[in-house]
Amino acid sequence: MNHQHSESEGPTSPSTTQEFPPRSHSTDSAPSPGIETPNSWKPSPWTQHSPATTPPSSESGSPETKPDASSHDGGDTCSTEPRDSTESHELGEAKNICFLGAGFVGGPTAAVIAYHNPEITVNVVDLDEARIAAWNSRLLPIHEQGLLKVVRVTRDGTHEISVVLPGRSAPVRIRARRPNLLFSTRVVDAVSEADIIFICVNTPTKTQGVGAGSMADVSAVETASRTVAKHAKAGSIVVEKSTVPCGTARMIQDILRYHRPDTTFEVLSNPEFLSEGTAVENLMHPDRILIGSSQTPSGLHAASVLKRVYTAWVPAARIVTVNTFSSELAKLVANAMLAQRISSINAVSAICDAMGLGADVEDVSLALGRDRRLGPSFLEAGVGFGGSCFEKDILSLAYLARELHLDVVSDYWLAVLRINEHQRGRFARDVVRELNGSLRGKKIAVLGFAFKDGTNDTRNSIAVHVIRDIGEEMPREIAVFDPGCAADDIRDEVQKSGLGQTQLDRIKVVASWREAVREATAVCVLTQWKQFRGRQAAQPARLSRALRSKSRHGFSLRFDPRLDGLTEMQVRELEEHIGREIPGSEEDPLGRLQPLDVPNEDSDQAKGSSGHVAAEDVVDWVEAAAMMQEPRWVFDGRNVVNLTELQGLGFRVRGVGKGPWMG
Ligand SMILES: NC(=O)C1=CN([C@@H]2O[C@H](COP(=O)(O)OP(=O)(O)OC[C@H]3O[C@@H](n4cnc5c(N)ncnc54)[C@H](O)[C@@H]3O)[C@@H](O)[C@H]2O)C=CC1
Ligand SMILES: O=C(O)[C@H]1O[C@H](OP(=O)(O)OP(=O)(O)OC[C@H]2O[C@@H](n3ccc(=O)[nH]c3=O)[C@H](O)[C@@H]2O)[C@H](O)[C@@H](O)[C@@H]1O
Numbered sequence: 001m002n003h004q005h006s007e008s009e010g011p012t013s014p015s016t017t018q019e020f021p022p023r024s025h026s027t028d029s030a031p032s033p034g035i036e037t038p039n040s041w042k043p044s045p046w047t048q049h050s051p052a053t054t055p056p057s058s059e060s061g062s063p064e065t066k067p068d069a070s071s072h073d074g075g076d077t078c079s080t081e082p083r084d085s086t087e088s089h090e091l092g093e094a095k096n097i098c099f100l101g102a103g104f105v106g107g108p109t110a111a112v113i114a115y116h117n118p119e120i121t122v123n124v125v126d127l128d129e130a131r132i133a134a135w136n137s138r139l140l141p142i143h144e145q146g147l148l149k150v151v152r153v154t155r156d157g158t159h160e161i162s163v164v165l166p167g168r169s170a171p172v173r174i175r176a177r178r179p180n181l182l183f184s185t186r187v188v189d190a191v192s193e194a195d196i197i198f199i200c201v202n203t204p205t206k207t208q209g210v211g212a213g214s215m216a217d218v219s220a221v222e223t224a225s226r227t228v229a230k231h232a233k234a235g236s237i238v239v240e241k242s243t244v245p246c247g248t249a250r251m252i253q254d255i256l257r258y259h260r261p262d263t264t265f266e267v268l269s270n271p272e273f274l275s276e277g278t279a280v281e282n283l284m285h286p287d288r289i290l291i292g293s294s295q296t297p298s299g300l301h302a303a304s305v306l307k308r309v310y311t312a313w314v315p316a317a318r319i320v321t322v323n324t325f326s327s328e329l330a331k332l333v334a335n336a337m338l339a340q341r342i343s344s345i346n347a348v349s350a351i352c353d354a355m356g357l358g359a360d361v362e363d364v365s366l367a368l369g370r371d372r373r374l375g376p377s378f379l380e381a382g383v384g385f386g387g388s389c390f391e392k393d394i395l396s397l398a399y400l401a402r403e404l405h406l407d408v409v410s411d412y413w414l415a416v417l418r419i420n421e422h423q424r425g426r427f428a429r430d431v432v433r434e435l436n437g438s439l440r441g442k443k444i445a446v447l448g449f450a451f452k453d454g455t456n457d458t459r460n461s462i463a464v465h466v467i468r469d470i471g472e473e474m475p476r477e478i479a480v481f482d483p484g485c486a487a488d489d490i491r492d493e494v495q496k497s498g499l500g501q502t503q504l505d506r507i508k509v510v511a512s513w514r515e516a517v518r519e520a521t522a523v524c525v526l527t528q529w530k531q532f533r534g535r536q537a538a539q540p541a542r543l544s545r546a547l548r549s550k551s552r553h554g555f556s557l558r559f560d561p562r563l564d565g566l567t568e569m570q571v572r573e574l575e576e577h578i579g580r581e582i583p584g585s586e587e588d589p590l591g592r593l594q595p596l597d598v599p600n601e602d603s604d605q606a607k608g609s610s611g612h613v614a615a616e617d618v619v620d621w622v623e624a625a626a627m628m629q630e631p632r633w634v635f636d637g638r639n640v641v642n643l644t645e646l647q648g649l650g651f652r653v654r655g656v657g658k659g660p661w662m663g
Contacts, residue, residue, distance in 0.1 A: 024280045031525040033349070071362040090298065091195050091235050091305050094120055098194035102126035102135055102183060102226045103387075104142055104457060105241060105272050106200035107631045111147065114154040115568055116313040122154070123190035124183045130161070134182035135347035138596040143456040143484055146280035146293055149587070153568075154181035156591040161575070174566055174592065175221050191231040191564025196306060198270075199252070200241040201226045214399040215244050216392065225252045229259035232247070238267045240405070243331050243389065249292070249324045266302035268293050271331030277454025284572075288341040289319045293325020299324075313569055332400075333391040336413055341378040342385045343419035349381035349657025350426065362639060376397040383526055383637030384423040386451030392415060423656075424462050427524075428469035430654060431635050435522060439475035445631075447513060449482035458489045463526040466637070469495040470524075471507060478507045483517040483529055512617065514653045517624045522633035525640055529644025533640050534621045537626070625649045 002543075020654055075484035094405060099110040101123045114122040126132050134141035136155070139140060140148060184190065191197060196310045201220035206212050221242055238256065240249050249267045256265045269292035271430075274282040293303035303321050310319055313361055322330070345368075349361040361381040369376030394413050430634075431602035451461045458464075467478055487509040494507055512515050513531070517523055525532050566574065571590070578589035619640070634646055634653045646653045 004475075051233055056106070058407070067458060067471065072168060090301060090582060091237060093303060094195040094237075094309055095198045096120065096194050097122045097198065097309070098190040099124040099127075099198045099200050099241075100191070100227070101198075101200035101202070101220075102128070102131055102141075103200065103202065103241070104276060105274065106198070106272065107135060107140070107142055107183075108144055108150075108271060108279045109149055109198070109241065111154055112280065113309060115150050117309060118154075118177050118568070119248070120309070121193075122179060122334075122499070123179065123183045123186075125185060125187045126183075127185065127187070127192045129185055129231045132183050132185050142279075143452060143454075144277070144279040149593075150280060151181065152596070153177060154182070155179055156594040161590055161592050163590060165574070172566060174571055174590065176223060188231050193234060194232065194236055196237045196239060196364075197228050197232060198239045198241045198308070199440070200272075203242045203244055203392070204388075205395050207566055211399060214395040214402075215241075216396040216399075218244055218248055219606065221252065222255065223239060223380070225255040226259065228252075229256045231266065232583050234263045236265065238265055238304060239270045239274055239303060240267065240328075241270055241336070243271060243393055243396075244269075244328060244402060246328045246332075247324050256327040264298065266293065266299055268299075268302055268306055269327035269331075270306060271327060272481055273331075273334065275452075276457050277452050286314060286318060289314055289325050290330060291319065291321045293321065295323055313484075313567075331398045332393050336397050336416065337392055338378050339385055339390040339394055339418045339420070340383075340413075343379045343416045343423075345379045346384065346423040346656075347419050351427075352657040354662050357607075358659055360648075360659070364657075375603070380528075380639070381658065382423075382528070382639060383427045383466065384420040384462050386460050390461040391420075396605060410576060422466050425469065427635065427637050428466050429655070431466075431470060431524060431633075432473055434633060434652070434654065436637075439473035440472060442475050442521040443477040443479065443519050444470055444475050445513075445516040445523040446478060446480040447523055447525045447532050448515060449480055449493075450485050450527050450529075450531055450575075453527055453529045454484070456484045456486060456489070458493045460486050461526075461635055462491060464493050464497050466524060466526060467507065468499055471497070471499045471503040474503065475506065479510050479516040479520065480507065480511050481510050482527065483531055507519075513619050514623070514627065518627045520627075521628055521629045521637060523624070523628070525634065525636045525638055528638040528640050530639075530640075531618045533618075534642065534645070536620050621646055621649055621651070625651060633644070 018080075060217060063479050077088060097113065097120055098182050099111070099122065102110075105124075106124060107127070110124045114120065120522040124135065135151070138148075154177070157179040158174075159178045160174065162171035164171045176335055199221055201224050203216050203218055203221060206215045206217040221240070221244060225238070228236075232238070238252060240252060249269050253265070253267045256263075256267070268292075271290055273286065273288070273290075282643035289307075291303045291306055296553060299322075307316070307319050307321070344363065347364060348364055352359045352361045352364070365376075365381070368374050369379055389602050394417055398410040398413040401407075401413065431444070432439060446463060449458055449461055449463045451459065463480070467480070471478060480494075482490060487510065491507045493510075494504065497504075499507075524661060576590045579586035619648045632651045634651050636643070636653065636655045639655045639658070641653065641655075643658065644654045
């Protein structure tokens with residue numbers, strides 16, 4: 001960690017400020033759905049006393065943003081003048097936090113911060129009204145294990161209960177919580193009330209103009225920064241949560257100075273490291289929290305204010321503080337190095353396949369992972385990495401290197417992407433080759449579209465590339481099934497694949513694995529959903545494995561009986577314990593949550609259009625074999641099925657990095 005270098009704190013040059021002229025007009029947004037007051041509470045068998053406290057939403061200090069209709073804002077489109085003249089306030093501790101961007105990162109991160117900081121009001125705002133409406137509903141726009149529970153506690157509040165713990169006579173009080181997480185489109189209100197503002201907007205790769213195809217597009221960060229500049233109160237801390245090129249914090253600072261030359265704001269970098277599919281677990285137990293700040297006294301002070309938000313649940317030793325540029329760079333490099341490991345093992349899988357001597361990439365990974373210097377993570381060979389971030393962040397890093405005239409360095413990182421393209425390309429080529437070089441008249445089933453299991457995110461899915469390559473061969477039909485993704489999201493991504501209309505017409509998104517495999521000649525497994533392993537080989541998810549091993553040690557809740565109440569972390573532990581003891585009670589073992597509205601049967605949400613994981617209908621490969629056409633191929637792009645078992649059922653099977661099929 002290097003604290004020696006401090007950032008340039010000099011005044012903004014006129015040429016820079018000219019790039020950010022204020023624009024003017026205002027946009028009204030629909031008011032967000034309100035928080036409903038609970039009218040019934042269901043105490044669980046563990047609840048001893050359920051005092052008739054008033055529901056939390058009516059408690060004093062309700063954090064709802066003030067319903068000032070004049071202050072709705074569509075981003076950089078507000079006509080109001082900057083709110084103050086010369087001001088400088090040093091914030092002691094945050095009471096109000098705003099997240100700009102209610103996406104895959106903003107929503108879950110805000111929810112977990114609110115969960116562990118019940119006294120802080122967290123407003124999550126977005127320009128996307130539909131997304132905000134979903135966050136205010138029972139079916140969230142993002143599927144993540146455990147997320148709904150955290151959102152229900154924070155968004156809806158909880159009831160006060162007392163529980164009698166095993167081996168203790170005195171009941172322990174679990175206090176009621178007022179709602180402290182609010183989702184709305186009232187951007188200006190939320191920004192102007194906040195002590196800390198997290199910018200958590202999208203930063204995709206530019207598609208046009210200078211740097212198209214490689215440079216990160218930070219225009220959403222610019223827009224969000226302008227909104228902050230115009231409306232934030234003096235002394236509020238601006239946190240760059242989005243993954244951005246090095247120097248973006250300085251750009252934000254320039255925008256702030258341009259609009260508010262007499263006000264001092266600190267801009268921090270606080271990149272997010274969560275992985276989709278395990279977002280809540282990652283946020284609850286992060287390996288590290290990285291905070292980058294300028295190394296001035298006020299920069300360091302701002303970092304300490306943000307640090308206090310995290311120390312509500314993260315051990316201080318896990319919070320790493322560095323300068324802003326190091327923090328920005330570390331995020332890009334972390335993703336690049338994770339992707340590099342996947343490309344490395346995928347390159348090895350190509351050697352295993354080509355050699356044909358029986359070398360198995362999974363054995364190689366096992367052997368490598370036992371070396372403590374290498375570790376076992378990110379050594380799963382497959383059809384390649386997908387998702388919205390690895391590719392864009394490597395491109396951004398490579399672009400930075402190229403701009404610095406470090407062509408060899410740039411090429412080094414781009415090679416990670418080249419291997420990834422090669423891997424998915426050779427998978428598709430294998431499918432075509434094994435099916436005698438032609439897919440005409442054949443139906444291909446695609447099991448899995450999400451870029452990984454446990455998420456409904458379809459962005460930059462590997463499946464779309466494979467479907468494009470296969471689609472060009474004009475099969476009779478490509479039937480796509482994913483248990484977690486919304487059919488519309490899959491269709492939207494497939495539309496962007498570059499296939500012509502005739503080819504697109506042959507692609508069907510179906511609602512079950514049976515529909516997908518019926519009459520198919522081949523099945524391609526492209527996402528590692530555990531349902532695809534099959535009945536016999538179904539394995540518990542990584543998370544459940546972790547919980548099971550914990551439960552072997554029995555119930556170990558440690559708390560100080562003198563304390564009046566439990567922390568949220570302790571409540572979670574208690575709930576996990578009860579959930580294990582009383583099967584079926586996992587959702588709300590203590591009965592402290594508000595009941596959820598049941599959606600109207602005709603509503604989109606009831607139909608599952610938001611992509612919530614369908615009932616865990618595990619693939620029955622015996623049944624599949626009976627439904628498929630000869631020669632019944634399974635191309636397992638994620639090494640999830642049991643090859644020997646499937647061969648025994650009469651399938652021809654190919655995994656990744658397992659050598660050519662020998663059956
Ligand atoms: N998806 C992931 O797992 C991770 C993403 N990141 C980074 O976090 C950032 C956000 O990523 P996601 O959450 O996946 O993106 P996303 O696209 O799901 O969400 C971004 C949201 O920001 C909103 N938005 C855009 N401009 C706005 C503005 N001016 N005011 C209010 N809202 C605005 C959009 O409507 C959208 O809902 C990106 O930089 C990404 O690289 C970092 C770690 C993990
Ligand atoms: O910045 C981000 O967006 C995030 O990117 C990744 O998270 P994510 O893309 O959500 O998911 P990963 O678990 O990293 O998987 C990415 C892709 O790699 C693939 N993968 C992963 C691991 C592996 O061993 N092999 C492999 O092919 C997955 O199937 C998936 O397609 C990083 O793991 C996060 O730390 C980071 O915060």
